Amino acid sequence: MQTIPGSSLVxxxxxxxxxxxxxxxxxxxxxxxxxxEVDQLPAGTAPTSTSTLxxxxxxxxxxxxxxxxxxxxxxxxxxxxxxFHLSADDRAELQLSTDESPANKRRIAYQRLATxxxxxxxxxxxxSELIYLEAGRRYYIEATLREFEFRDHLTVAxxxxxxxMQTIPGSSLVxxxSGSMAATGTGVKxxxxxxxxxxxxxxxxxxxxxxxISFSVATSEDVRLEVYNLQGKLMQTLYTGKAEPGxxxxxxxxxxxxxxxxxxxxxxxxxxxxxxRLLLAR
Ligand SMILES: [Ca+2]
Numbered sequence: 198m199q200t201i202p203g204s205s206l207v208x209x210x211x212x213x214x215x216x217x218x219x220x221x222x223x224x225x226x227x228x229x230x231x232x233x234e235v236d237q238l239p240a241g242t243a244p245t246s247t248s249t250l251x252x253x254x255x256x257x258x259x260x261x262x263x264x265x266x267x268x269x270x271x272x273x274x275x276x277x278x279x280x281f282h283l284s285a286d287d288r289a290e291l292q293l294s295t296d297e298s299p300a301n302k303r304r305i306a307y308q309r310l311a312t313x314x315x316x317x318x319x320x321x322x323x324x325s326e327l328i329y330l331e332a333g334r335r336y337y338i339e340a341t342l343r344e345f346e347f348r349d350h351l352t353v354a355x356x357x358x359x360x361x362m363q364t365i366p367g368s369s370l371v372x373x374x375s376g377s378m379a380a381t382g383t384g385v386k387x388x389x390x391x392x393x394x395x396x397x398x399x400x401x402x403x404x405x406x407x408x409x410i411s412f413s414v415a416t417s418e419d420v421r422l423e424v425y426n427l428q429g430k431l432m433q434t435l436y437t438g439k440a441e442p443g444x445x446x447x448x449x450x451x452x453x454x455x456x457x458x459x460x461x462x463x464x465x466x467x468x469x470x471x472x473x474r475l476l477l478a479r
Pocket of ligand 1: 311
């Protein structure tokens with residue numbers, strides 16, 4: 198019997214969710230005349246074309262008689278209540294997951310008749326209920342469109358907790374990729390250090406004003422060392438550049454101008470990211 202030793206524990210680290218600037222767009226030309234509902238989108242066949250959009254707004258007036266799908270992950274800039282707004286021509290549906298798994302998506306808004314671009318108030322179903330979303334977590338989001346003829350468009354906007362209403366910007370979106378995202382889980386799992394990263398420590402932690410961040414690498418790699426707040430905002434870049442094995446690198450995070458709370462120290466070594474939670478407590 199013993200006190201559980203540190204060697205058997207990994208500190209909890211909240212996930213860091215950061216938009217990478219876009220959402221995946223898939224386009225299926227030549228929809229079957231029998232497939233008139235958005236849930237008849239031919240997901241089992243390869244799209245005619247795919248691309249990445251820089252905000253949650255599909256290209257308008259591109260073709261007749263087609264299906265399109267916009268898929269990605271939402272990273273909200275602040276925790277709070279969000280309302281989503283859909284505007285599309287002709288039929289469209291918006292689904293949001295309770296986490297980053299597409300399996301947990303549910304419909305939050307839809308329309309069966311076209312509206313003008315940017316018209317969000319024609320049907321009550323174009324708006325979602327208020328939904329609580331947490332900064333730092335990643336939510337799967339998907340919009341589907343069935344265009345019949347003439348005009349076609351689709352845009353998703355949100356009203357943020359501070360009242361701002363805007364088309365969801367790329368800075369809050371990560372394009373959908375199958376598999377790789379799911380591997381990171383829903384957030385309670387700590388990100389395991391990669392083999393290329395050697396030591397990675399912060400002391401003191403909790404800290405009062407300044408914390409020393411030290412790391413070493415096992416192989417020669419490009420390294421980026423940054424500190425974010427819990428809303429995903431970059432606070433300081435401590436180091437970017439090459440790191441060589443056999444050397445100890447030490448940098449100081451100066452939190453003297455910041456409010457008490459949790460900050461996320463991220464180190465990216467050779468493209469692999471590991472995070473550490475820093476607690477500023479004066
Ligand atoms: Ca149309």
